[in-house]
Amino acid sequence: MLAPERRSRADLAVAAGLAVVVAVALTVVWFRSDARGTTSVTAAEPPAPLITALSVPETLSPLWESASSVTTSPLVVAGAVVTADGGDVVGRDRTSGGELWRYSRDQGLCGVTAAWDKVVAVYRDDRGCSQVAELDGGTGARAAQRSSDADPDVTLSADGTYVAARGNSRLELWRSDLVRTVEYGRVDAPVNPGKQPRSGCTLLDVGSSSSRLAVLERCPGEEGDRLTVMNPSPKDNQEPEEYGSSVLAGLEAGVEGARVLGVSGETICVYLPGGESTGPRIGLFDGTGNAVSEYPLTTAVGPDSVTAASSSVITWWTGSDVVTLGATDLAPRWSFPGALGPGSVMAGSLLVPVDAGIAVLDLSTGARLRTIPVEREPGTAPITTAVAGNLVIEQRENRITVLR
Numbered sequence: 001m002l003a004p005e006r007r008s009r010a011d012l013a014v015a016a017g018l019a020v021v022v023a024v025a026l027t028v029v030w031f032r033s034d035a036r037g038t039t040s041v042t043a044a045e046p047p048a049p050l051i052t053a054l055s056v057p058e059t060l061s062p063l064w065e066s067a068s069s070v071t072t073s074p075l076v077v078a079g080a081v082v083t084a085d086g087g088d089v090v091g092r093d094r095t096s097g098g099e100l101w102r103y104s105r106d107q108g109l110c111g112v113t114a115a116w117d118k119v120v121a122v123y124r125d126d127r128g129c130s131q132v133a134e135l136d137g138g139t140g141a142r143a144a145q146r147s148s149d150a151d152p153d154v155t156l157s158a159d160g161t162y163v164a165a166r167g168n169s170r171l172e173l174w175r176s177d178l179v180r181t182v183e184y185g186r187v188d189a190p191v192n193p194g195k196q197p198r199s200g201c202t203l204l205d206v207g208s209s210s211s212r213l214a215v216l217e218r219c220p221g222e223e224g225d226r227l228t229v230m231n232p233s234p235k236d237n238q239e240p241e242e243y244g245s246s247v248l249a250g251l252e253a254g255v256e257g258a259r260v261l262g263v264s265g266e267t268i269c270v271y272l273p274g275g276e277s278t279g280p281r282i283g284l285f286d287g288t289g290n291a292v293s294e295y296p297l298t299t300a301v302g303p304d305s306v307t308a309a310s311s312s313v314i315t316w317w318t319g320s321d322v323v324t325l326g327a328t329d330l331a332p333r334w335s336f337p338g339a340l341g342p343g344s345v346m347a348g349s350l351l352v353p354v355d356a357g358i359a360v361l362d363l364s365t366g367a368r369l370r371t372i373p374v375e376r377e378p379g380t381a382p383i384t385t386a387v388a389g390n391l392v393i394e395q396r397e398n399r400i401t402v403l404r
Contacts, residue, residue: 037106046138047079060403064097068400073384074393077137084112101140115158129154144178161210195239207260223253229289244289269330308342315342334366341383353383
């Protein structure tokens with residue numbers, strides 16, 4: 001019979017040393033981890049569902065306001081009004097402004113958008129705007145997360161199927177589980193080089209639908225902007241699948257300012273700025289990037305123009321006017337002068353911010369039906385809006401104001 005093993009002092013010393021090493025390693029990992037700098041407070045239950053307004057109110061008065069410097073337009077997600085400031089994303093009760101949930105990190109936010117009844121928040125680290133968190137809009141509970149190489153600044157956009165994160169040199173498209181479906185532009189360490197069709201291009205704007213991804217870019221050696229149309233879900237996310245790509249015809253050399261106004265199905269709508277011999281216009285392109293039709297513009301377009309989309313119409317604030325586009329064919333319908341932002345739809349009317357308050361417009365013709373008085377600081381523009389039941393929410397510069 002074998003004698004039982006006995007632990008010597010040397011064995012105990014080695015074991016203690018290993019325990020210390022493991023403890024130190026865990027401490028270092030904790031102090032350097034993202035979790036250490038993250039605070040997540042979730043709601044016990046989501047807010048009450050929204051009830052669609054049946055009529056436009058006669059009056060509107062401020063209910064509450066909050067700082068939201070990271071958002072560019074009001075976000076209403078799963079019944080909560082979402083604000084974003086510094087490193088904080090907060091879901092708020094839509095009538096009181098009280099906090100329902102909070103997600104905070106010790107990193108700065110690059111951008112926040114809404115999709116799939118979720119909030120998509122992008123944070124900045126030493127790899128750029130690379131840290132992405134998906135939060136339940138009603139409770140703030142964390143869902144999917146991702147991290148990848150990114151530009152130092154990105155612009156987020158959502159089409160209902162995908163979220164696009166566009167930097168100056170790199171673009172990614174994500175589906176609802178935050179899995180990347182397209183990587184386009186700069187690739188620092190490609191696994192298989194040569195898969196990107198061009199290099200060194202500056203990405204100017206992007207728009208997407210469930211079937212098309214449209215990118216405006218300016219490439220070295222080309223005098224005009226290039227429109228590239230791709231599959232938003234190719235077989236290999238690192239190898240873009242192009243349906244067509246060409247420099248926009250009719251744009252004079254050196255003319256800048258083209259932008260994607262909307263993508264619906266396989267139709268792409270692009271603002272084409274004018275030059276010395278051509279005026280500004282709206283161009284429609286098919287799913288391969290070929291020009292289909294053009295519509296002249298009689299209004300000036302500023303550098304801070306904004307688009308907004310609903311199920312029935314796309315509105316484009318040019319800097320002074322609102323131009324409406326059909327939600328399906330993207331053809332221009334009518335324009336309304338003297339606007340401060342693109343507006344939003346409530347009870348079958350378009351509510352557009354103006355100097356005197358909010359103009360209520362006939363959605364079919366653009367005729368002004370009446371104006372709801374609203375007091376604001378003069379000179380504020382653009383003002384972007386959203387509707388939540390019988391509430392109208394305005395983003396005025398770096399603050400959200402809720403009206404009822």
